[in-house]
Amino acid sequence: MKNRESVKLFLASLAAIACGLLVGFIIIMIANPSQGVRAFSIMLQGGFYRGLRSTGQVLYFAVPIMMTGLSVAFAFKCGNFNIGATGQFTVGAFTSIFLANTLYGVIPDSVLWIVALLGAGIAGALWALIPGILKAYKNVNIVISGIMFNYIGMLLVIEGVKAFIYDQAGARSQTALVAIPKMGLNKIFPGSDINAGTIIAIVVCIVAWYILNKTTFGYELKACGYNQNATQYAGMNDKNLAIFSLLCAGFFAGLGGGLTYIAGTGKAISTAEVLMVEGFNGIPVALLGMNSPLGCIASALFVSYINLGGNYMQAVNIPVEVIDVMVAVIIYFSSFTLLVKGFIDSYNKRKEKGLLPSDGGSE
Amino acid sequence: MEYAIEMLNITKEFPGIKANDDITLQVKKGEIHALLGENGAGKSTLMSVLFGLYQPEIGEIKINGEKVEIHDPNDANRLGIGMVHQHFKLVHNFTVLENIILGVEETKRGILKYDHAREKVMKLSQDYHLNIDPDAYIKDITVGMQQRVEILKMLFRNNDILIFDEPTAVLTPQEIDELMKIMKMLITQGKSIVFITHKLNEIKEVADRCTIIRKGKYVDTVDVATTSKDKLSELMVGRKVNFDITKKAPQIGDVILEVEDISLSTEKGHKPVLNHVSFEVKRGEITCIAGIDGNGQSELIYAIYGLLNVDAGSIYLNKEDITKDSIRQRSLKGMTHIPEDRHKHGLVLDYNLAENIILKNYFDENHQKFGIINFNKMYSEADELIKKYDVRSGEGSRSIVRGMSGGNQQKAIIAREIEANGDLLIAVQPTRGLDVGAIEFIHSQIIAQRDAGKAVLLVSLELDEVMNVSDRILVMYEGEIIADVLPEETTEQELGLFMSGSKRGKGYEK
Numbered sequence: 001m002k003n004r005e006s007v008k009l010f011l012a013s014l015a016a017i018a019c020g021l022l023v024g025f026i027i028i029m030i031a032n033p034s035q036g037v038r039a040f041s042i043m044l045q046g047g048f049y050r051g052l053r054s055t056g057q058v059l060y061f062a063v064p065i066m067m068t069g070l071s072v073a074f075a076f077k078c079g080n081f082n083i084g085a086t087g088q089f090t091v092g093a094f095t096s097i098f099l100a101n102t103l104y105g106v107i108p109d110s111v112l113w114i115v116a117l118l119g120a121g122i123a124g125a126l127w128a129l130i131p132g133i134l135k136a137y138k139n140v141n142i143v144i145s146g147i148m149f150n151y152i153g154m155l156l157v158i159e160g161v162k163a164f165i166y167d168q169a170g171a172r173s174q175t176a177l178v179a180i181p182k183m184g185l186n187k188i189f190p191g192s193d194i195n196a197g198t199i200i201a202i203v204v205c206i207v208a209w210y211i212l213n214k215t216t217f218g219y220e221l222k223a224c225g226y227n228q229n230a231t232q233y234a235g236m237n238d239k240n241l242a243i244f245s246l247l248c249a250g251f252f253a254g255l256g257g258g259l260t261y262i263a264g265t266g267k268a269i270s271t272a273e274v275l276m277v278e279g280f281n282g283i284p285v286a287l288l289g290m291n292s293p294l295g296c297i298a299s300a301l302f303v304s305y306i307n308l309g310g311n312y313m314q315a316v317n318i319p320v321e322v323i324d325v326m327v328a329v330i331i332y333f334s335s336f337t338l339l340v341k342g343f344i345d346s347y348n349k350r351k352e353k354g355l356l357p358s359d360g361g362s363e
Numbered sequence: 364m365e366y367a368i369e370m371l372n373i374t375k376e377f378p379g380i381k382a383n384d385d386i387t388l389q390v391k392k393g394e395i396h397a398l399l400g401e402n403g404a405g406k407s408t409l410m411s412v413l414f415g416l417y418q419p420e421i422g423e424i425k426i427n428g429e430k431v432e433i434h435d436p437n438d439a440n441r442l443g444i445g446m447v448h449q450h451f452k453l454v455h456n457f458t459v460l461e462n463i464i465l466g467v468e469e470t471k472r473g474i475l476k477y478d479h480a481r482e483k484v485m486k487l488s489q490d491y492h493l494n495i496d497p498d499a500y501i502k503d504i505t506v507g508m509q510q511r512v513e514i515l516k517m518l519f520r521n522n523d524i525l526i527f528d529e530p531t532a533v534l535t536p537q538e539i540d541e542l543m544k545i546m547k548m549l550i551t552q553g554k555s556i557v558f559i560t561h562k563l564n565e566i567k568e569v570a571d572r573c574t575i576i577r578k579g580k581y582v583d584t585v586d587v588a589t590t591s592k593d594k595l596s597e598l599m600v601g602r603k604v605n606f607d608i609t610k611k612a613p614q615i616g617d618v619i620l621e622v623e624d625i626s627l628s629t630e631k632g633h634k635p636v637l638n639h640v641s642f643e644v645k646r647g648e649i650t651c652i653a654g655i656d657g658n659g660q661s662e663l664i665y666a667i668y669g670l671l672n673v674d675a676g677s678i679y680l681n682k683e684d685i686t687k688d689s690i691r692q693r694s695l696k697g698m699t700h701i702p703e704d705r706h707k708h709g710l711v712l713d714y715n716l717a718e719n720i721i722l723k724n725y726f727d728e729n730h731q732k733f734g735i736i737n738f739n740k741m742y743s744e745a746d747e748l749i750k751k752y753d754v755r756s757g758e759g760s761r762s763i764v765r766g767m768s769g770g771n772q773q774k775a776i777i778a779r780e781i782e783a784n785g786d787l788l789i790a791v792q793p794t795r796g797l798d799v800g801a802i803e804f805i806h807s808q809i810i811a812q813r814d815a816g817k818a819v820l821l822v823s824l825e826l827d828e829v830m831n832v833s834d835r836i837l838v839m840y841e842g843e844i845i846a847d848v849l850p851e852e853t854t855e856q857e858l859g860l861f862m863s864g865s866k867r868g869k870g871y872e873k
Contacts, residue, residue: 214735214736214738215731215734215735215736216725216726216730216731216734216735216736217734219718219725219736222714223711223714223722226711226712226713226714227707227710227711227712227713229707229708230707230708230709230710230711230722231711232670232690232708233668233670233690233700233702233708233709234690234722234723235689235690235691235692235693235694235723236691237689
């Protein structure tokens, strides 16, 4: 039954995506009837439009949202809505550049990028720790504290950038002096920005899945997410579990920040007071991925693919705004998976007059 | 005589289970027809079929002699079928009137009109002596009143066939009497009632006829007046039920649990919930804490188990002071606990049966290595326990617990706690909301634990259970223990006096 249920969820995801594409198509036909079909086909080709180079870009752009998506999904499995992924991502991003540039020359490059990444993850985890403690001991709503910590994180990072790693030439930080190695991936996907970050992100997702589903720690975390009273009754430390789930989520988001900003693509932190979008974009990725760490890999790749395809549409003079709307619509519709599953269920119910999977034997 | 409802040869399957197998139910016009069966027998499924929530694979439904197809509750409503669910479907921050009209609102240019509805509700309320205040908020009225709102909802929709799904489970004895009166009045007005229950006394009191189903199969339809309670229960369970509990004389051993002068206040400045409570529980003995609900029994158990910290006093398990120990330490030292609220504490409802069975020992070396859970072992162990304790569910050890019936959920908890093999078994209202078959099973398990030399601490609100199962009775009143008696040396009347605080036992005088 479990398998049948996941097959159905998968089908529902595909159907939701198809709906999104359809609506996207309608929008583009309204915006630009003459070039609409061509533009749409460019977008669909997305990750293959320029051959392997595009595929490499899809893999590269998927990294940040895969990590923030994982962060949201992991926390969700443990009963928390981690809207603070943005703040954790930002803090992680700053820490990675800060560590990379201040320790440059002190630690050999081959180790420094690892130190910077770990630092980013730990910084993200610590940033999630405070809302976690507030939640566990003072029952402060995690959404409220998470949003506040997004802003606190952003403003602190801006001050940090100005104080330690400011680039005098522009209103932004320096770029990192070390980069995650490419491990030959740039040879497979020539011309793209891909690096080992993609592999790291995928491995981290798999590890997170393994932790959640196979270990006692994951068993405790999920139990706590489902029913905190029962975990208390069973003698688990429910307060610590709530904190640990956010620590892990924060680590993933922070690591995402590090993977993005020391990717060797010259990304710098802006000192404009704007929240980084990668954190919020993790929410639809998590939803689309059914809050499963493995699902996040697939959904992050999908979102990245559509985004890249959207960018290529500029080639036929579709304005960037329309592209953004379209991509948003597709992603938005794609997260209607559960709705679609509901349709499938009620359709089955009518069609088969009964044989729907249900809580068998319920009284 | 014409039938109001005929459900003929209904079969409804779920994956892995035939919930209804060729069941026939015929309800005459103007009768109260009881539907009797154990938890999991398929009563609710059958009613869901009637109500249009499920579609049967085989069988047909006739209403007033006409064959009908019921696809959803709206169809059922059109046919005059209404249902009071076990868990009420009311909006808590709406008024009574708003709840009653919900779904059939009368509007004028998009604005709600209450006048007609109010008139009709008031008239119905008067006709049936329901004494409803239409402007009260649901959250402010008692459970019994909420149930009347549900009844009014059906009357407001002109339903003639009323289904009551275990309506008495949530009511106090007085409210139950009231409900019985209302039901009798409803049939004099030409309504037909299907009364789902597993309480035999209530059937004897109000029902005209009774259809019994067992494990999804039709057993019989009998006249209530000419059928004895024993016969009814035998039909329901499928064998003779032993209402009298037979047990050997207790072999009392050492003190296992000692509670010494504990006090507890949940709120500062308030009267203490526990007031200098002291008692002992010995090996081979079932010590029962009796009392009216809310006199500190729950808090006492929470304190012993470690869910609450005491303000003063000590708790000893096997002569070892455990007052400051965590729940995990206490359970490792041999304390097991069948909790009062199985949904809140006892189970993770979204975990499957096997995952719930390892809830308290997933961390020991049998179940994990280097922090990785041994799932094969988990499932094979769960399968054994399911067999041993006869836990029934759709998909065995992989069934999600939320979908299981209450009795089987409770059996799963009992399997887990008894198999933990501790010295002390705490059982808090272990038979609450269960049917006679399950109650008998649970009582026999508890007595078997006693005979195996365990110390048992039982908390019960049911006098029958207190008198029949226990070896020693402690009565709690307002956070104090006010009597310590042996069941052979007391009567239900005397216990009633203790429980209401009108009398105190020997050695507990003020």
